[in-house]
Amino acid sequence: MTVRTSPTPISFFAPSADNWKLAIFVGVIATLLATLALPAAAAFWVVGVAAALIAAAFVVNAYRRRYYGGLLVAPAIAVLFVMNIFPLLWSLGLSFFAYQSNQQSIRFVGLQNYVKVLTNDLAAEANWYALINTAMFVVFTVSAQMIVGFLLAMLFAKQFPLRRYLLILVLTPMMLSVVASGVFFTYYYDPTFGILSYVMNNLTGQQFILMDNKVGAVAGIVFADAWMWSPFVMLLVLAGLVSVPKYLYEAAAIDRVSAWRQFWTITFPYIRGLLMLALLFRTIEAFKLADLVILLTKGGNDTMTISYHLIRIANEQNKTSEGAAISYVMLFMVIVLTNLYLYLANRRSQGT
Amino acid sequence: MSNLSDLLEKLGLARKGGVDNAGWGRTLVVAIVSFIYFLPVLMIIFTAFKPQDAALSVPPTLSPTSLFGLIPDQYVFTPTLENFGSVFSRVMTAGGQPEPTGFDRFFFNSIVISSVSVLLALVIGTLASYGFSRYPLKGNDTYLFIILTTRMLPAIVVIIPVILMFRVVGLSGSYLGIIMLYTAFNLAFTIWMMKSFFDELSTDVEDAARIDGSSETKVFFKICLPQVVAGLAATFVFGLILTWNEFLFALLLTGVDTRTVPVAMNQAVSSGGRGTDWTLLASIETLFLIPVFLVTFFLQGHLLRGVTFGTVKR
Numbered sequence: 046m047t048v049r050t051s052p053t054p055i056s057f058f059a060p061s062a063d064n065w066k067l068a069i070f071v072g073v074i075a076t077l078l079a080t081l082a083l084p085a086a087a088a089f090w091v092v093g094v095a096a097a098l099i100a101a102a103f104v105v106n107a108y109r110r111r112y113y114g115g116l117l118v119a120p121a122i123a124v125l126f127v128m129n130i131f132p133l134l135w136s137l138g139l140s141f142f143a144y145q146s147n148q149q150s151i152r153f154v155g156l157q158n159y160v161k162v163l164t165n166d167l168a169a170e171a172n173w174y175a176l177i178n179t180a181m182f183v184v185f186t187v188s189a190q191m192i193v194g195f196l197l198a199m200l201f202a203k204q205f206p207l208r209r210y211l212l213i214l215v216l217t218p219m220m221l222s223v224v225a226s227g228v229f230f231t232y233y234y235d236p237t238f239g240i241l242s243y244v245m246n247n248l249t250g251q252q253f254i255l256m257d258n259k260v261g262a263v264a265g266i267v268f269a270d271a272w273m274w275s276p277f278v279m280l281l282v283l284a285g286l287v288s289v290p291k292y293l294y295e296a297a298a299i300d301r302v303s304a305w306r307q308f309w310t311i312t313f314p315y316i317r318g319l320l321m322l323a324l325l326f327r328t329i330e331a332f333k334l335a336d337l338v339i340l341l342t343k344g345g346n347d348t349m350t351i352s353y354h355l356i357r358i359a360n361e362q363n364k365t366s367e368g369a370a371i372s373y374v375m376l377f378m379v380i381v382l383t384n385l386y387l388y389l390a391n392r393r394s395q396g397t
Numbered sequence: 398m399s400n401l402s403d404l405l406e407k408l409g410l411a412r413k414g415g416v417d418n419a420g421w422g423r424t425l426v427v428a429i430v431s432f433i434y435f436l437p438v439l440m441i442i443f444t445a446f447k448p449q450d451a452a453l454s455v456p457p458t459l460s461p462t463s464l465f466g467l468i469p470d471q472y473v474f475t476p477t478l479e480n481f482g483s484v485f486s487r488v489m490t491a492g493g494q495p496e497p498t499g500f501d502r503f504f505f506n507s508i509v510i511s512s513v514s515v516l517l518a519l520v521i522g523t524l525a526s527y528g529f530s531r532y533p534l535k536g537n538d539t540y541l542f543i544i545l546t547t548r549m550l551p552a553i554v555v556i557i558p559v560i561l562m563f564r565v566v567g568l569s570g571s572y573l574g575i576i577m578l579y580t581a582f583n584l585a586f587t588i589w590m591m592k593s594f595f596d597e598l599s600t601d602v603e604d605a606a607r608i609d610g611s612s613e614t615k616v617f618f619k620i621c622l623p624q625v626v627a628g629l630a631a632t633f634v635f636g637l638i639l640t641w642n643e644f645l646f647a648l649l650l651t652g653v654d655t656r657t658v659p660v661a662m663n664q665a666v667s668s669g670g671r672g673t674d675w676t677l678l679a680s681i682e683t684l685f686l687i688p689v690f691l692v693t694f695f696l697q698g699h700l701l702r703g704v705t706f707g708t709v710k711r
Contacts, residue, residue: 089566113613117528118540120521121584128581129547132558139558200430205423213694214435220689221438222642222659225682228666228673229441238453240440272437333552336644359557360649368557380546 068102071095140369147363158370172371174347175354182267182350183331189271190327191320194278201279202286219276227340230269234341262346266337274330278323285316325386332379351375438686444679446476452675480680487677500681502654503661508688510572510657511640514579519633521580522587523625527617529588530595541592547585552645560649570652578646583636590635594628595621630699634692641689658685 072095079091100123107115140159143152162168201212218226236242236254245253255261293311302310335352342348344357355375359368443461444452451458451474458474486495529537559578560569568574603616611619647657658681666678 089562112532114528114532114534117532118525118534121525121544121588122540124521124577124581125544125547125584128559128578129555130543132555132562135558135562136555139561197430197434200423200427203423205427206421207424207428209697211424211427211431213690213697214431216693216697217435217438217686217690220638220642220686220693221441222644222662222682222685224644224659224663225441225678225685226437228678229437229444229682232673232675233437233440238455238457240457240459243456272434356645365557365561372557 065099065102065106068099072099136369136372139366140373142366144366145363154366158367159374162367162371162374168367171349171354172351172374175349175351178347178349179332179334179351181263182270182334183328185263185267186270186274186331186334187324187327189267190275190278191324193271193275194323195282195320197275197279198282198286201283215279216276218273221273223273223336224340226273227269227337230265230337231341234265256342256346259347262342262348266334266341266348269341270331270334270337274327278327281319281323282316285319286312289315325383328382328386329379441679442683443474444675445480445683446478447474447676447679448477448479449676451475480676481684483677484680484684498665500658500661500665503656503658504684506572506651506655507641507658507685510576510579510655511637514576515583515633515636515640517576517580518583518587518636519629522584522632523591523622523629525584526588526591527595527621530592531600541588544585544588547581552582556646556649559646563650569650570655572655575647575650575655575657578650579640579643582646583640586636586639587632590632591625591628594625598624627699630696634696634699637692638689 075095076092079088079095083091100119104116104119106112107119141153141155143154143157144150162172197215201208201215233239233241234255236252239255241255242253255265289312294307297307297311333352334350335356338344338348338350338353339356344350344353351371355368355371358364358371440459443459446461447458454474456471459472460468461474461476462468463470463473484498484500486497488495528534529541534540563569563574568577598621603620606616606620607613642659643657644659644663647660648663651657651660662678662681662685665681666673666675
């Protein structure tokens with residue numbers, strides 16, 4: 046059995062399968078030649094082959110030197126690079142050009158797109174309105190989901206007959222396609238046929254139209270979103286609740302600790318991490334809220350969100366590079382918020 | 398404070414004992430709450446069984462039976478199975494013959510695309526998370542953070558260049574393109590979730606096996622993997638629910654042949670200029686709900702246990 050503890054360094058020009066330095070050199074040259082000489086579609090594949098060559102060299106190198114960590118992680122990094130990181134870099138590049146996806150011309154404009162989306166009166170105003178609405182939706186939907194999800198989890202925390210069957214009923218809203226549930230909420234909210242208006246008309250004797258004003262429209266969207274995604278919060282909290290060791294409650298019962306205090310000192314520490322996790326995930330999702338708005342109000346009654354605004358600009362109006370610039374302003378905000386959240390979460394857990 | 402704690406205890410929101418059987422009293426309370434929570438879904442399912450004219454009646458029809466006279470006749474409709482047939486074949490132009498709608502193809506697409514991409518992400522992600530957990534790289538945390546960040550990004554940030562990239566390469570409207578994209582999007586979640594499962598495992602057994610001469614491959618397949626079956630099930634269900642219903646990417650990146658049900662559903666109900674076809678939408682959604690409902694139901698036990706193992710340190 047031969048175990049290589051200190052492999053000999055490879056000469057740069059050796060045509061060996063694990064010579065990753067040579068592979069990078071060949072790859073870069075091929076990429077440059079292909080992008081200069083070939084049409085875009087062909088060049089893309091040449092670049093792809095070059096990247097595969099470099100990746101293969103790394104893999105062989107890692108295998109010969111027994112870097113199992115690198116080997117195991119490599120496929121995931123490759124997929125994420127091609128489908129996430131590379132497009133991100135591409136769109137970052139695009140945001141510095143004037144480019145529309147329905148036109149051929151492309152022109153370098155530097156920071157102009159950013160200046161436009163941040164300071165141009167009309168464009169910037171629309172962006173800020175959408176952003177403020179998004180912040181409002183984040184606050185309302187996430188707090189509603191946290192509260193409802195938490196209460197539902199409390200209900201399901203004990204063992205009782207038929208629990209399994211009742212739990213799946215509560216989980217079903219999460220499984221619905223947002224298209225169907227969104228469209229069906231317009232049916233429930235409909236002033237003529239909808240069940241909500243039918244009940245309200247009979248109660249008040251007046252014609253009731255929910256989506257008539259901003260308050261009603263926002264309430265309608267928030268209700269639909271909270272209904273769909275509270276089960277997600279419930280599932281995470283429930284996982285925390287069922288993991289609390291039984292003996293802690295028994296000890297507390299012997300010491301005659303009040304139920305209220307039991308909750309804060311025993312139960313809450315077990316679910317805090319999961320609550321924070323649910324909060325993080327739901328906040329990120331709420332930031333992307335677009336589909337329900339499209340289906341319920343089409344952005345009317347001042348319910349435009351930044352994500353829907355972006356879809357309109359980039360996809361319907363074909364202002365690709367302007368959309369990319371807005372994306373990056375938004376991305377910057379999400380990263381700042383996430384780091385703020387992680388900082389607070391870390392400080393919290395260190396404090397106790 | 399003692400009044401409040403008594404109240405909490407009576408409501409079953411706090412407890413003096415451990416996790417014990419709360420009995421049929423709790424079942425009754427939870428059944429009422431669950432039923433109310435489930436009502437909007439129930440209305441969709443009922444609408445799938447309504448005759449066309451009952452769908453938009455005023456007052457709204459609520460139930461297929463009068464429940465022995467409990468519900469007044471004006472709220473009762475006669476159930477029909479016709480709508481489910483019209484999902485797959487119906488009259489498209491006035492006075493014409495029923496034509497196939499292609500929904501069998503769209504259901505097939507949805508099943509293939511979501512199951513392949515979720516399974517692919519599960520395989521690649523499990524390998525990666527095992528690597529991150531057992532053989533930490535230089536800068537392990539940085540890699541993990543970047544992977545988590547791809548999950549944190551709004552989808553719309555990535556979609557524009559992906560559309561451009563797919564157009565250039567010709568992947569637009571192909572199975573390969575959408576499957577790869579979904580795989581990447583499930584990957585971050587899978588790695589994050591599975592890593593916490595592997596971190597929970599004790600390494601003693603693995604080390605013992607290594608001393609006895611087991612290869613690294615054998616340690617992974619024979620010792621580690623069987624211990625995280627619950628985690629695999631949980632990750633699969635979460636990934637499946639998200640991918641199954643994904644709309645935006647599917648709308649922008651699938652072609653006529655690779656269209657998934659959410660996109661086709663949206664087009665089917667809003668085309669024709671007669672407003673939304675409620676019974677059609679409801680019957681598509683009811684059929685579309687069945688597979689993911691069954692998978693979740695059968696993996697439910699794992700789901701709960703899996704999440705517990707994965708995220709709570711003991």
